[in-house]
Amino acid sequence: MRLLAAFLLWVLATVTLAVAVPATWAQHNLVDRDGYSALATSAAKDPAVQQAMAAALTSQLMTLSANAGYSSADVNETLLNGAARAYTSGDAFPGQFALANQVAHRWLFTDSVGVSDASGRWEIDLSPMLADSSFQQTLADYGIKAPETLQIPLTENISQSLRPGKFREVAKWGPWVSVGSAILAGVFALLTLAVAKRRGKALGALGVSGLVVGAAGWAGIEVGRRYVDDGLAATSDDVRNVAGAMVDHAIGSLHLWLNLTIAAGAALVLFGVLVSMLGGLRRT
Incomplete structure (x- = not known):
């Protein structure tokens, strides 16, 4: 029963982390006006x-x-x-x-x-x-x-896919989603460690969560890029070229976040292995 509870908590931790990483990045770099301004300033270089x-x-x-x-x-x-x-x-x-x-x-x-x-x-x-x-x-x-x-x-014609206020609801709920998912990911991770019988294996499993989320994020970017390109198709030629270059810059920023997630996951896996080894030595 304890193993099942730990597994379910690990799944919840992984899912919420998969939401928290892109949501926090988007809130910081796209939804927040100051963050987007900083991204634009960086992209301009x-x-x-x-x-x-x-x-x-x-x-x-x-x-x-x-x-x-x-x-x-x-x-x-x-x-x-x-x-x-x-x-x-x-x-x-x-x-x-x-x-x-x-x-x-x-x-x-x-x-x-x-x-x-x-x-x-x-x-x-x-x-x-x-x-x-x-x-x-x-x-x-x-x-x-x-x-x-x-x-x-901004657009060649009046478009329903790109119109004033299209992302107004995102601006309203974005902060709640990013903060809430990050908190839940942390809570579920701690509960996983608390419930798990062996802390080393639990740490390693949480590290695998980071690896999975980072890799899935890379794959998700490739899939999502098609939808971004479809949205940019409604813009004028000049805006499309500039926006396309900015999208590439933003993807590079998101890749950095995903790489850090993968690196943190790998470090946690190694730490979990070390804890398991020390625990085994202590029992012998």
């Missing part, structure tokens, strides 16, 4: 994100130039892209990129902000980037006059 954002800025500047009556022969796209690349690789870009992402974050996690164009597409204004003194100076070095506004549509 990634060359892939810088390149995608430079392409987005170049595309929008070319569109605005065309709308102002300039032909493609009048505007040197290579120079525009060079200016954008110089800006996105500069020190001011991470902070400006984080501010723009805060707008997108509020757009998804609340429905209190947002701007729509005549067709109903939701947009964000990247003019703060153009207003940055370093970008203005970079453009001036190329003889380019920056526009006062730069609206980029």
Whole structure:
């Protein structure tokens, strides 16, 4: 009976840990606005994100130039892209990129902000980037006059898969799920140790839980990436490229958490083996 109770508690500890690790990561890096801003700031230092954002800025500047009556022969796209690349690789870009992402974050996690164009597409204004003194100076070095506004549509059309306030319930319940699952995982782990007849084997089993959760997390990312790509399909080309690069950066962050979970599990398995060996020596 004691063995069955320990097994059931171990299963509960494993399940709650499988919820706690991704939920805590998501709450810290995606749901929480400050955490997401920090993630965006870190992502802005990634060359892939810088390149995608430079392409987005170049595309929008070319569109605005065309709308102002300039032909493609009048505007040197290579120079525009060079200016954008110089800006996105500069020190001011991470902070400006984080501010723009805060707008997108509020757009998804609340429905209190947002701007729509005549067709109903939701947009964000990247003019703060153009207003940055370093970008203005970079453009001036190329003889380019920056526009006062730069609206980029988040979606090609009005979409039910990506709309204002889509994740409002996640923002409401996310903290409860992350904290609650972490507490339950700890409680079930302690109960497993308390009920188990042999502490060494129980520690080893809890270490296996970490290994299983980490490995399952890696597999889950590969499966979930398809759904993320489907969601990004509703966005405009420029936003899709930038968001795709950010998703890759975020996945790298989640991989780190999963690797730490695996490492902790392996250490716990070794510790359990050591405890079992010492217990065996003590009994002989």
